[in-house]
Amino acid sequence: MSHIVPKLNDPSLLKTNVAYVNGEWVKAQSGKTFEVTDPSSGKLIGTAPDFNAADTQRAIDAAAAAFPSFKTKTGRERSKLLRKWYDLMIENSEDLATLITWENGKPLADAKGEVAYAAGFFEWFSEEAPRVYGDTIPASVPGNRVITVKEPVGVCGLITPWNFPAAMITRKIGPALAAGCTVVAKAPGETPFTSLAIAELGHRAGIPKGVINIVTALDNTVEVGEILTTSPTIKKVSFTGSTGVGKLLMKQASSSLKKLSFELGGNAPFIVFDDADLDVAVNGAIACKFRSSGQTCVCANRIFVQSGIYDEFAQKFAAKVKDFKVGGGYTAGVTHGPLIHDRAVSKVEAHVRDAEKKGGKVIQGGQRLPELGANFFQPTVITGMTTDMQLANEETFGPVAGLFKFDTEEEVVKIANSADVGLAGYFFSRDLQRVYRVAEALEVGMVGVNTGLISDAASPFGGVKESGFGREGSKYGISEYQVIKMITYGGMGQPLQS
Numbered sequence: 068m069s070h071i072v073p074k075l076n077d078p079s080l081l082k083t084n085v086a087y088v089n090g091e092w093v094k095a096q097s098g099k100t101f102e103v104t105d106p107s108s109g110k111l112i113g114t115a116p117d118f119n120a121a122d123t124q125r126a127i128d129a130a131a132a133a134f135p136s137f138k139t140k141t142g143r144e145r146s147k148l149l150r151k152w153y154d155l156m157i158e159n160s161e162d163l164a165t166l167i168t169w170e171n172g173k174p175l176a177d178a179k180g181e182v183a184y185a186a187g188f189f190e191w192f193s194e195e196a197p198r199v200y201g202d203t204i205p206a207s208v209p210g211n212r213v214i215t216v217k218e219p220v221g222v223c224g225l226i227t228p229w230n231f232p233a234a235m236i237t238r239k240i241g242p243a244l245a246a247g248c249t250v251v252a253k254a255p256g257e258t259p260f261t262s263l264a265i266a267e268l269g270h271r272a273g274i275p276k277g278v279i280n281i282v283t284a285l286d287n288t289v290e291v292g293e294i295l296t297t298s299p300t301i302k303k304v305s306f307t308g309s310t311g312v313g314k315l316l317m318k319q320a321s322s323s324l325k326k327l328s329f330e331l332g333g334n335a336p337f338i339v340f341d342d343a344d345l346d347v348a349v350n351g352a353i354a355c356k357f358r359s360s361g362q363t364c365v366c367a368n369r370i371f372v373q374s375g376i377y378d379e380f381a382q383k384f385a386a387k388v389k390d391f392k393v394g395g396g397y398t399a400g401v402t403h404g405p406l407i408h409d410r411a412v413s414k415v416e417a418h419v420r421d422a423e424k425k426g427g428k429v430i431q432g433g434q435r436l437p438e439l440g441a442n443f444f445q446p447t448v449i450t451g452m453t454t455d456m457q458l459a460n461e462e463t464f465g466p467v468a469g470l471f472k473f474d475t476e477e478e479v480v481k482i483a484n485s486a487d488v489g490l491a492g493y494f495f496s497r498d499l500q501r502v503y504r505v506a507e508a509l510e511v512g513m514v515g516v517n518t519g520l521i522s523d524a525a526s527p528f529g530g531v532k533e534s535g536f537g538r539e540g541s542k543y544g545i546s547e548y549q550v551i552k553m554i555t556y557g558g559m560g561q562p563l564q565s
């Protein structure tokens with residue numbers, strides 16, 4: 068087992084025992100903290116404050132106090148702040164990547180990719196901030212003149228997961244600030260230090276006090292979630308995480324009818340038709356299934372391969388998986404890191420054992436890797452998958468590729484759409500008519516055609532069905548943080564006075 072304690076170029080970016088409220092670094096009033104550990108080694112990285120409802124209320128009050136002035140800044144002024152924050156993220160990308168690998172486990176090269184992706188949301192929304200337009204509307208009533216303006220919704224509560232410790236929070240804060248909102252963001256308990264380092268860079272960028280507040284919690288997560296979703300001061304909640312927690316938060320937020328965005332779990336179908344370019348499809352499946360060791364919401368979860376190419380696909384795919392190098396994220400040449408914690412490993416293991424019990428054949432991997440550490444699992448390929456298996460019906464969120472055989476387009480689209488969730492879906496084909504037909508038939512919010520990688524700050528990210536609602540990134544992302552105000556001017560249009 069490797070245990071590397073990384074060094075930061077700027078050690079002041081590692082904020083332990085403090086969270087960020089009203090422009091200051093503060094402890095929990097109770098003094099309570101929780102431990103954050105390196106998923107590769109299980110060793111302590113540091114402790115973070117376990118904020119409770121009263122601590123979080125202070126952050127909400129700070130965001131509320133900052134809102135009236137921040138919302139009246141021009142779009143151009145807010146744009147400059149976001150651009151400066153983006154520049155600082157890029158300047159400090161090595162340290163941010165080091166923190167991501169340390170607390171999340173993903174290999175350093177992937178962590179660097181995440182920093183660029185995460186900073187991209189600040190860049191993108193710095194460009195959207197000055198371009199918020201309303202409408203002029205031809206009224207039905209003579210003499211009336213109607214316009215719309217887009218206003219910031221108010222103080223926002225943001226809750227993000229650990230799998231992209233930087234990108235999930237910038238994808239929310241970027242559009243919120245561009246719109247003129249102020250925020251209280253709850254960082255994930257597993258990976259709080261990346262969020263806090265990003266807050267420090269926001270502080271250096273000159274974001275006014277109270278505009279961004281980052282709270283941390285572990286044991287107190289439920290009470291912090293409760294106040295963020297029930298406080299009448301908070302007008303909008305944006306949550307990324309599991310469907311189960313999303314449903315709970317939606318119920319809580321109904322008491323004050325908040326505006327909501329939910330980016331929830333997926334169970335992505337990945338379909339390879341006989342007419343696909345096989346090598347492109349194999350590479351697409353590798354990238355899509357094993358990104359972050361399978362721990363992304365848009366990872367392929369069910370891989371359907373048409374019967375004519377099933378065996379060849381399985382053999383080529385498994386050969387590539389065999390070449391992966393699993394290990395600690397800082398080790399040169401490592402392609403795949405650990406899972407986030409023991410619960411994640413147990414779920415992966417349960418899905419593999421369940422598939423075996425029901426007739427699946429593990430052709431690659433299939434076991435824990437205790438010699439590397441408690442959270443490592445072999446990248447795994449299973450053939451002979453059937454729809455009664457656990458993996459077919461719930462998100463595995465780990466490095467297990469289950470290959471299902473199918474015969475017809477109609478059959479596979481029906482199975483793909485049988486899931487309760489609908490986040491991303493992928494398929495590979497060179498038949499143009501099929502490409503249009505299947506893209507339109509899949510019940511998901513995002514489709515990758517002949518590609519397994521679809522994430523981009525420029526593209527709308529979000530799902531349908533129980534994967535939630537709302538879109539992040541793109542030209543649509545900012546509207547999640549705005550309300551449209553319609554203004555009717557009566558008695559206009561009289562003749563000119565002579």
Ligand SMILES: NC(=O)c1ccc[n+]([C@@H]2O[C@H](COP(=O)([O-])OP(=O)(O)OC[C@H]3O[C@@H](n4cnc5c(N)ncnc54)[C@H](O)[C@@H]3O)[C@@H](O)[C@H]2O)c1
Pocket residue numbers: 226227228229230253254255256288289291292293307308309310312313315329330331332333363364365462464490530
């Ligand atoms: N659709 C997307 O954009 C997207 C992106 C990333 C992850 N996800 C989903 O997230 C899940 C993996 O993340 P996870 O296991 O950490 O999810 P999770 O729902 O358990 O946790 C997500 C966040 O919510 C917090 N949380 C948990 N219970 C809470 C409560 N009662 N009140 C307030 N906050 C609470 C956690 O501390 C964490 O910060 C997967 O299902 C994945 O698909 C979705």
Ligand SMILES: O=CCCC(=O)O
Pocket residue numbers: 230231234362363364365522528
């Ligand atoms: O895990 C979900 C987010 C991943 C992404 O933005 O590509």
